[in-house]
Amino acid sequence: MLQREGLSGTDSNPTTPILELRNVNKTFGSVTALRDFHASVALGEFVTVVGPSGCGKSTLFNMVAGLEEPDVGGILRFEQRSVHASDLLGRVSFMPQRDLLFSWRTVIDNAILALEVEGVPRKAARAEALRLLPEFGLAGFADHYPHQLSGGMRQRVALMRTFLFKRELMLLDEPFGALDALTRAMMQRWLLDVWQKNRRTILFITHDVDEAIFLGDRVVVMTARPGAVKLEQRVDLPRPRSPDIVTSPAFIEIKRTLLAAIEEESMKSFTAATSTEYAQ
Ligand code: ADP
Ligand code: MG
Numbered sequence: 579m580l581q582r583e584g585l586s587g588t589d590s591n592p593t594t595p596i597l598e599l600r601n602v603n604k605t606f607g608s609v610t611a612l613r614d615f616h617a618s619v620a621l622g623e624f625v626t627v628v629g630p631s632g633c634g635k636s637t638l639f640n641m642v643a644g645l646e647e648p649d650v651g652g653i654l655r656f657e658q659r660s661v662h663a664s665d666l667l668g669r670v671s672f673m674p675q676r677d678l679l680f681s682w683r684t685v686i687d688n689a690i691l692a693l694e695v696e697g698v699p700r701k702a703a704r705a706e707a708l709r710l711l712p713e714f715g716l717a718g719f720a721d722h723y724p725h726q727l728s729g730g731m732r733q734r735v736a737l738m739r740t741f742l743f744k745r746e747l748m749l750l751d752e753p754f755g756a757l758d759a760l761t762r763a764m765m766q767r768w769l770l771d772v773w774q775k776n777r778r779t780i781l782f783i784t785h786d787v788d789e790a791i792f793l794g795d796r797v798v799v800m801t802a803r804p805g806a807v808k809l810e811q812r813v814d815l816p817r818p819r820s821p822d823i824v825t826s827p828a829f830i831e832i833k834r835t836l837l838a839a840i841e842e843e844s845m846k847s848f849t850a851a852t853s854t855e856y857a858q
Contacts, residue, residue: 593620593621593622593623594620594621594658595618595619595620595621595655595658596619596620596621596656596657596746596747596779597617597618597619597642597654597655597656597747597779597781598617598618598619598653598654598655599615599616599617599618599642599648599652599653599654599655600616600652600653600655601614601615601616601651601652601653602614602615602616602641602648602649602652602653602654603615603648603649603651603652603804604634604637604641604646604648604649604652605649609803610803610804611634611637611803611804611805612634612637612638612648612804612805612806613804613805613806614806615634615638615652615805615806615807616806616807617798617807619747619779619781620779621746621779622777622778622779623779623780623795623796624773624779624780624782624793624794624795624796625780625781625782625794625795625796625797625798626782626783626784626789626790626791626793626794626796626797626798627781627782627783627784627790627797627798627800628783628784628785628786628787628790628797628798628799628800628836628840629799629800629801629802629805629808629840629843630800630802630803630840630843630844630846630847631785631847632802632803632847633800633801633802633803633804633805633843633847634800634803634804634805635751635783635800635805636674636675636751636783637805638805639672639674639749639751639781639783640674641654641663642654642663642666642670642747642749642781643666643667643670643672643674643749644663644664644665644666644667644668644669644670645663645667646663647662647663647664648663654666656669656747668696669745669747670745670746670747670748670749671692671740671741671743671744671745671747671748671749671778672740672748672749672751673736673737673739673740673748673749673750673751673753674751675751675752675755675783677736677739677740677753679724679732679735679736680724681723681724681725682723683723683724684720684721684722684723685711685716685719685720685721685722685723685724685727685735686704686707686708686711686720686721687704688724688735688736688739689707689710689735689738689739689742690703690704690706690707690739690742691739692739692740692742692743693706693707693742693743696743703742706742707720707738707742708720710738710741710742711738713772713775714734714735714737714738714741714772715731715734715768716731716734716735716738719731728761729756729757729758729761730757730761730764730765733753733754733756733757733765734765734768736753737750737753737769741772741776745778746778746779747778747779747780747781748778748779748780748781749781750780750781750782750783751783752783752784752785753765753769753782754766754784754786754789755784755785762786762789763821766789766792766793767821769793770793770817770818770819771818774817774818782794787833787836787837787840788824788833790836791813791815791824791829791832791833791836792819792823792824794813795812795813796810796811796812796813797810797811797813797832797836798810799811799836799839799840799843800843801843801846802843802844802846802847802850803847803850808839808842808843809835809836809839811832811835811836813832814828815828815829
């Protein structure tokens with residue numbers, strides 16, 4: 579178990595932040611992707627992020643993964659130290675939105691990719707991945723190629739790759755976005771199970787409000803671009819969570835609050851998109 583209460587009793591915040599962002603802006607030429615973004619993620623927390631398409635969610639993750647620097651003036655803190663985004667490269671596990679498996683590599687060799695890049699000898703990496711296969715629902719599939727797997731299985735290989743790269747903070751960018759509803763529901767329960775067993779801090783982007791509530795300790799709703807935090811909603815639902823929790827009054831109340839915020843922002847981005855279209 580993680581230490582969740584490492585601070586002195588005089589501190590009003592009972593949790594230790596692993597990641598903090600303050601005044602983070604990110605512009606690409608004339609496009610402002612993120613504006614004045616603030617966030618704090620506690621050690622061991624599962625935070626889900628929702629927001630309209632194009633509002634800067636993936637940009638945010640690319641930054642925390644160390645692939646993009648914020649504009650000058652933004653503050654990034656990791657494990658309670660100020661850092662440049664580039665310092666975070668290799669210090670967090672990242673499953674990008676389009677995490678493609680290499681078609682010419684088997685399941686096991688796709689799974690160990692990050693370990694290999696890190697310099698772990700192939701034999702040791704394979705042995706470690708083999709042990710994890712059953713937990714990821716891939717027992718017996720070590721030597722299969724991606725085209726021989728279902729969509730859900732391919733996503734589990736990509737997730738396994740991310741889990742094998744053992745970092746305290748994991749970023750998952752819409753990992754279940756392409757799956758059908760039934761597979762997605764199975765994957766959500768499975769992810770919570772894996773998370774419960776191998777506790778990490780997770781930041782998880784999704785388009786799906788039910789998914790955001792079902793998985794998260796907290797849901798962050800982003801504004802339409804430029805992305806900022808519109809609303810942070812705590813999800814005080816008991817764990818482990820069963821699928822029928824979605825029918826509980828507490829769940830429905832949270833969903834109502836979130837949907838109102840999301841709809842407001844989606845209308846803004848829709849209006850912006852159509853007015854740009856008309857202007858062209
Ligand atoms: P989301 O993941 O919320 O859908 P993104 O973070 O992918 O949104 O994109 C936010 C905005 O930033 C979009 O307008 C996108 O076109 C722009 N953007 C993202 N990355 C780049 C880049 N590397 N170069 C130029 N523009 C980018
Ligand atoms: Mg995205």
